[in-house]
Amino acid sequence: MIAVKRSAAVPASLVAQQSLDQTQQARDYYKGWLAGKPAFVEFTRYKDYDVQQALRKDFSWKCAYCEKQLEKGSFEVEHYRPKGGVAGCDHPGYWWLALTWTNLLPTCAACNKGLHQHIVTVTTTFAEVEAMQSTKPTQLHGKATQFPVGAARLVAEVDDHELEQPLLIDPTRTDPEPHLRWRHDGFLSVVEAADGPGGPSVLGAETIRCVALNRLDLAENRTQILDRLRTQRIQIMEALEKDAVPGADAADIARAVEFARVRIEDMKASGLPNQPFAGMVRAYVQALTAELDQWVADSVF
Structure with missing residues (x-):
């Protein structure tokens, strides 16, 4: 909604x-x-x-x-x-x-x-x-x-x-x-x-x-989209963990974080007004953005 x-x-x-x-x-x-x-x-x-x-x-x-x-x-x-x-x-x-x-x-x-x-x-x-x-x-x-x-x-x-x-x-x-x-x-x-x-x-x-x-059938339909978002999140965070490791070059780390942000930004297309269940998608992307921000804040390189 x-x-x-x-x-x-x-x-x-x-x-x-x-x-x-x-x-x-x-x-x-x-x-x-x-x-x-x-x-x-x-x-x-x-x-x-x-x-x-x-x-x-x-x-x-x-x-x-x-x-x-x-x-x-x-x-x-x-x-x-x-x-x-x-x-x-x-x-x-x-x-x-x-x-x-x-x-x-x-x-x-x-x-x-x-x-x-x-x-x-x-x-x-x-x-x-x-x-x-x-x-x-x-x-x-x-x-x-x-x-x-x-x-x-x-x-x-x-x-x-x-x-x-x-x-x-x-x-x-x-x-x-x-x-x-x-x-x-x-x-x-x-x-x-x-x-x-x-x-x-x-x-x-x-x-x-x-x-x-x-209702069950509606939740199942939403979950099909949610599962795709979950998969994208895993891919984004795994790539980030792989590239932005302690001891890595600062410029490489910055690029890895920026690439993660770009991929999250791309996910917003599924939350456009003409897309089904945009409210759910927007909430997920917002939560993922906050997760990335927290990851950056907590990381020590």
């Missing part, structure tokens, strides 16, 4: 007369709303082609939450604030934001829906993964209509993002990096809530839980 700048231009479909009409129909439908009343289901324009294309462009064809590449047919337009109800409470849903550009995100089905999925942790072993793969998951994980908040929920037709203190990160409004800690020391690529002055980030923890960022 990485920060993304949303285009200011609103897709034409969202401001067309048909969209205005659908919102008015919903407004009429929800007058006198009572808990248990079915959700209004006539919203359609948020799925129009120009909306999808704008989201694809902004997010480089990746899921806004997990950064998985969105192949053709796997793309879903997600309502950040759910339009037809909210899990765990009597709320009609944020229907008045159903056709609002800033409430739409591109996602994969596994983040967007409540699906049966296995969840892993940093301590999950290879044997445990094999056991999971041979067992049908029984627990539902994924966003569906979840929308955790830290204050009173917005009511129609308020659109003040910060007012209800949302705990699910919208990467177009909140930089996820300070809230997420990528673990590279386990068998799988796992993400945890980052530590802060008051303890683990609540936004990080709720986002990870809400959209199932540690």
Whole structure:
């Protein structure tokens, strides 16, 4: 998950007369709303082609939450604030934001829906993964209509993002990096809530839980890239240890360190916005850079 700048231009479909009409129909439908009343289901324009294309462009064809590449047919337009109800409470849903550009995100089905999925942790072993793969998951994980908040929920037709203190990160409004800690020391690529002055980030923890960022298949996909990064790290550090030895010429040592830095810099290409799991890659490269800096500081030649 990485920060993304949303285009200011609103897709034409969202401001067309048909969209205005659908919102008015919903407004009429929800007058006198009572808990248990079915959700209004006539919203359609948020799925129009120009909306999808704008989201694809902004997010480089990746899921806004997990950064998985969105192949053709796997793309879903997600309502950040759910339009037809909210899990765990009597709320009609944020229907008045159903056709609002800033409430739409591109996602994969596994983040967007409540699906049966296995969840892993940093301590999950290879044997445990094999056991999971041979067992049908029984627990539902994924966003569906979840929308955790830290204050009173917005009511129609308020659109003040910060007012209800949302705990699910919208990467177009909140930089996820300070809230997420990528673990590279386990068998799988796992993400945890980052530590802060008051303890683990609540936004990080709720986002990870809400959209199932540690589901097994996703962690396995991330690990494929993580393993390549781990291999590159080993190669870089082994070459450095070989060339920058006590007694070596100072110029040779400097060249070896500089070559290591160049190779680490090259690794940053895998963390560009259009690359899958860029957030994980950036965290790994940042940690490797710090490791090299510490190696240089600790070395006596």
